[in-house]
């Protein structure tokens with residue numbers, strides 16, 4: 001079968017695949033940043049003494065974590081235009097979806113991170129006269145974030161792989177670009193093998209980075 | 222300065238503090254001791270509201286700690302506290318540890334805060350460590366930084382919760398020396414400690430706690446001379462025989 005592979009179609013498709021990869025990376029970065037911010041906020045709500053806040057945040061996280069991502073992607077794609085009154089496009093819709101969805105996962109990580117900071121640190125912040133907000137933003141969250149960097153990045157690798165699901169709503173990510181290029185050249189197998197390789201190389205490099213970081217975090221603590 | 226009357230606290234059924242009353246006047250040094258689990262940490266943490274209590278009253282410089290209208294952060298900024306495990310902020314340099322409270326709470330400028338911080342660091346003998354991180358210092362050095370951090374807020378009184386009990390024996394004195402110096406300068410201090418040498422040197426009064434009660438609240442001379450309660454006598458003989 002490999003004798004029939006025509007790898008020469010890959011080189012001319014590279015610029016097109018690159019635009020797809022750019023979108024995949026952008027989607028990952030946006031969802032990671034937004035997801036961590038929203039997730040941190042959710043984690044703070046869950047750990048707060050207010051029952052209403054904690055309950056609402058828990059419900060949100062549980063809901064997101066029990067629905068398959070594909071369905072969330074589809075629903076958001078259908079619902080956002082209904083709610084806002086105008087279509088936002090598959091690309092933007094995917095960014096909103098992934099941010100909202102990943103926030104649930106990042107919030108669990110941040111919650112563990114916040115709990116990994118000892119109560120003594122909070123007491124020390126309080127004793128200095130810092131307010132709750134200040135203790136959180138200068139003492140607890142920086143340490144929580146640092147302790148959790150490897151786990152947050154691991155989640156981001158999963159997120160990057162999951163972004164390939166947006167091809168179902170037609171957003172032009174790396175996978176969609178490969179599909180289109182494969183059709184154009186009538187060489188889908190070559191294209192799918194090539195993008196699989198791209199995903200593999202990117203993810204494996206990132207997880208090597210995570211391993212290095214884990215070592216460093218272990219030393220710092 | 223600190224007035225405590227009939228303070229009681231319980232966790233569910235478990236009574237941690239029962240009817241604790243005492244007064245600490247300006248410039249006084251009080252040593253609090255007692256067996257493990259007797260409520261010493263809890264008592265001292267009630268003073269700056271780190272631990273809530275269910276009944277009784279504590280006022281610090283006339284401000285009621287437990288009152289709902291009290292601005293606790295504001296009050297705490299005026300009460301220095303030193304913890305058993307130092308609790309320096311590990312992600313900040315020594316200088317940042319010394320300035321964060323000044324900048325964020327007292328709204329001092331970064332330059333002013335740094336100047337004050339470095340002066341205090343010099344005072345505890347650690348000027349050279351300004352750029353390091355807490356993890357790079359020994360326990361004794363960290364605790365001295367923690368004292369300097371508390372002092373950076375110009376506190377009206379200082380609370381110490383077993384400041385030397387997490388230290389290796391050879392580092393205990395460097396911390397006690399700083400505390401003795403503070404006492405001589407007239408700082409109002411409430412210290413939970415089992416360092417009886419420190420108590421003999423600078424304490425005005427000694428409070429002995431047992432099972433959440435203040436069993437003995439006596440002048441230093443009375444406490445070491447003729448402790449009234451049997452528990453205190455036992456405790457003293459145990460501690461002093463070490």
Ligand SMILES: Nc1ncnc2c1ncn2[C@@H]1O[C@H](COP(=O)(O)OP(=O)(O)OP(=O)(O)O)[C@@H](O)[C@H]1O
Nearest residue numbers: 232235237255256257258259260261262263264383
């Ligand atoms: N969050 C809590 N819930 C239930 N009980 C608690 C809690 N915190 C402390 N206690 C109990 O309250 C009692 C007093 O604790 P505290 O830490 O004040 O004692 P201590 O005199 O400082 O002891 P040590 O010398 O060991 O530091 C202990 O019996 C402890 O088990």
Ligand SMILES: [Mg+2]
Nearest residue numbers: 261262263383
């Ligand atoms: Mg204690």
